[in-house]
Amino acid sequence: xxxxxxxxxxxxxxxxxxxxxxxxxxxxxxxxxxxxxxxxxxxxxxxxxxxxxxxxxxxxxxxxxxxxxxxxxxxxxxxxxxxxxxxxxxxxxxxxxxxxxxxxxxxxxxxxxxxxxxxxxxxxxxxxxxxx
Amino acid sequence: xxxxxxxxxxxxxxxxxxxxxxxxxxxxxxxxxxxxxxxxxxxxxxxxxxxxxxxxxxxxxxxxxxxxxxxxxxxxxxxxxxxxxxxxxxxxxxxxxxxxxxxxxxxxxxxxxxxxxxxxxxxxxxxxxxxxxxxxxxxxxxxxxxxxxxxxxxxxxxxxxxxxxxxxxxxxxxxxxxxxx
Numbered sequence: 001x002x003x004x005x006x007x008x009x010x011x012x013x014x015x016x017x018x019x020x021x022x023x024x025x026x027x028x029x030x031x032x033x034x035x036x037x038x039x040x041x042x043x044x045x046x047x048x049x050x051x052x053x054x055x056x057x058x059x060x061x062x063x064x065x066x067x068x069x070x071x072x073x074x075x076x077x078x079x080x081x082x083x084x085x086x087x088x089x090x091x092x093x094x095x096x097x098x099x100x101x102x103x104x105x106x107x108x109x110x111x112x113x114x115x116x117x118x119x120x121x122x123x124x125x126x127x128x129x130x131x132x
Numbered sequence: 133x134x135x136x137x138x139x140x141x142x143x144x145x146x147x148x149x150x151x152x153x154x155x156x157x158x159x160x161x162x163x164x165x166x167x168x169x170x171x172x173x174x175x176x177x178x179x180x181x182x183x184x185x186x187x188x189x190x191x192x193x194x195x196x197x198x199x200x201x202x203x204x205x206x207x208x209x210x211x212x213x214x215x216x217x218x219x220x221x222x223x224x225x226x227x228x229x230x231x232x233x234x235x236x237x238x239x240x241x242x243x244x245x246x247x248x249x250x251x252x253x254x255x256x257x258x259x260x261x262x263x264x265x266x267x268x269x270x271x272x273x274x275x276x277x278x279x280x281x282x283x284x285x286x287x288x289x290x291x292x293x294x295x296x297x298x299x300x301x302x303x304x305x306x307x308x309x310x311x312x313x
Binding site: 076085089129 | 203205206209228232234235237238258262264265266267268269270280281291293295303304306308309310311312313
């Protein structure tokens with residue numbers, strides 16, 4: 001059975017991880033409306049897209065699969081993925097939207113729809129991202 | 133098979149086994165209690181040593197944070213000297229344990245200074261070995277506790293998330309709470 005590692009969902013958030021502990025970053029994004037798609041996409045293009053483009057292809061492949069799987073899985077808790085990284089701003093009211101915007105900016109023109117998502121098994125391997 | 137974090141942590145903590153040392157002394161028939169009667173009690177020895185080790189670890193963590201620069205807050209905001217009430221407050225209002233008014237976020241503390249120092253050393257080892265600036269690793273035991281954003285629940289965790297800057301200094305290190313979707 002094909003498997004998907006949810007820890008790769010955190011990979012694209014690395015540029016904003018822990019910035020809630022950076023007072024300057026918190027001040028910089030204090031006025032950001034997390035529900036304003038245009039503003040948030042701008043932040044994604046500035047911070048996350050360059051990081052996504054710098055990833056090795058093997059990592060991008062795992063990240064792509066993890067996004068496709070969990071964006072297709074109806075009950076995925078996207079709020080936990082976002083909040084557990086201590087970012088400097090809040091997620092939109094529907095946290096899944098943030099990840100859709102990340103997907104659309106980082107995987108331009110690709111569909112995240114994974115029709116056979118229920119044929120995959122989840123393999124939460126915390127060391128997976130460190131091995132690639 | 134041990135994880136990278138477990139291997140590193142085992143190496144870091146391998147030299148300090150208080151229970152084994154005390155048991156070994158007793159097994160060898162050394163009548164320390166008799167020799168030092170009135171001066172040291174076995175439990176007192178252990179707790180006193182534990183306090184000293186905690187104090188030393190606390191001091192070292194403060195030094196590492198200071199060395200990392202003013203933007204580093206991994207000790208002042210996630211250290212074992214912070215209280216669970218302070219973590220609850222941050223998760224609910226955004227007020228950090230060291231008094232900064234930020235956003236309400238997941239908020240956690242390490243359960244001991246030694247645990248956090250071991251985690252720092254493990255993170256430095258992983259950084260040196262992989263060059264990765266942001267990563268999560270499994271400490272192999274419950275290392276931290278805290279509240280999810282808006283204090284929707286309290287949790288304990290074995291996971292540690294580390295963030296290094298471009299100069300290899302530790303920007304932050306925190307117990308990562310419930311990271312799975």
